[in-house]
Amino acid sequence: MTKRKIQMMLSVNGEDHDVSFLPHRTLLEVLREDMQLTGTKHGCELGECGTCTVLVDGEPALSCLVLGLECAGKDIQTVEGLGTAGGPHPLQKRFAELNAAQCGYCTPGILMAAQSILTKDPTPDRETLREELAGNLCRCTGYLRIYEAIEMAAEDMQHGS
């Protein structure tokens, strides 16, 4: 049992990081505040908005409701690992082209959720997207462009572009 700082290795986007933090720190706080990985956003912090979505061992998880210490030995993927400014991921490319990000606050969470949908189902239909993204709120776009961007990115990825 521990109330002291924990020292551990956290694997984020394929790289091991030596981090130390208190047991009550959420993965979201560890990423943003201890590791300065501020691509992952914080919204409600109560599990209601989805903007903090990251992948833990390939499965989407809300980083505001996961303890950092429970991620020891797990593979964390955040939006920083998705693509770069020079080499964006097809999802990022299509989001930019279609203005699927307006204020952009929901975007990192939706990109990560979308990436996990596409690894399981490379050609998801609209209903699947609506279902799977039910917990990712966007207050700007009205969602249509988000769905379209994901569908176009799915096609790009099918054709290897």
Added chain:
Amino acid sequence: MMRLPTFSYCAPDTAEEIAHILAEEGPAAQIVAGGTDLYPNMKRRQVEPKTVVSLARARALRGIEWRDDGSLRLGTSEPLRALERDPRLQSTLPALHQSVLSISTPVLRNMGTIGGNLCLDTRCQYLNQNFEWRRTINHCLKCSGDTCWTAPGSPKCWAVNSSDSVPVMIAMGAKLLLQGAAGRREVTAAEFFDVTDGREWIRRQPDEVMTDIVIPSQEGTRSVYLKLRRRDAYDFPVLGVAARITMDGDLVSDARIVLNAVGPAPVRCTEAEQALIGYRLNAETIGEAGNLSRRGAKPLDNTDYMPNYRKKMVPVFVRRALAALA
């Protein structure tokens, strides 16, 4: 930032160890499974445990096992998504499948567990608010205050059991296994949720962890779960109806109708059930059962939607549920 209060953390390997730690720490300890209910409640300072005991490493609490007699054993820390994806569960336990699918969102169902859903803390508009908000109303009976703002004259807390799977487990006659420091015990779901106060929403001793859920074979029955909520994308229920019917030829031989999200405990509509047994399931008997189901439900003004509307929807949803089984 909504931050968690500080606590010590442990993740024992076995249910016995969990029970021993719970016994030592007493009510100052809280079990965490998926954390999708406990952590938001902790962030709002509704619960401030000294110790958080995680189920993450206890392997015996996992598993979805179909037994030869057609019964199903669920480990309590099995994520909801695993239940949702089990093909046999989908075909043989449709009401459970429907209720699980209606819980929260896909990402939250990756994290949240079936045990956590059964033990879900009761909810109330005067409770699920941040600390500052609650301070302005001088807190409430469930959380460091002395008045239930839902029913200010009442000595009881009226926070609502808002779990989607609870009424289904009762309708299906599920049994729950609990590990305490002194040993194991088994209770029926009906007994476990037989409470009268939103502060004690489950009949669990402080040293007990729920380890298994056993659902007997549902062969020969038909079941359904319907849920009233404002948004279909995701929302807690403000009325949940589980119904299970057994037929003997053309006649109903057994009926179970269980409501949830209408008060601190789920409500079994015994009069409505009795009115069906021995009769055909037709428009007339369904209508009558609907009317009788109204009696047990007394929703108060502490969830989304007006209580009168929720009460009016009870017979409507019971009729719809029964019609779906006819």
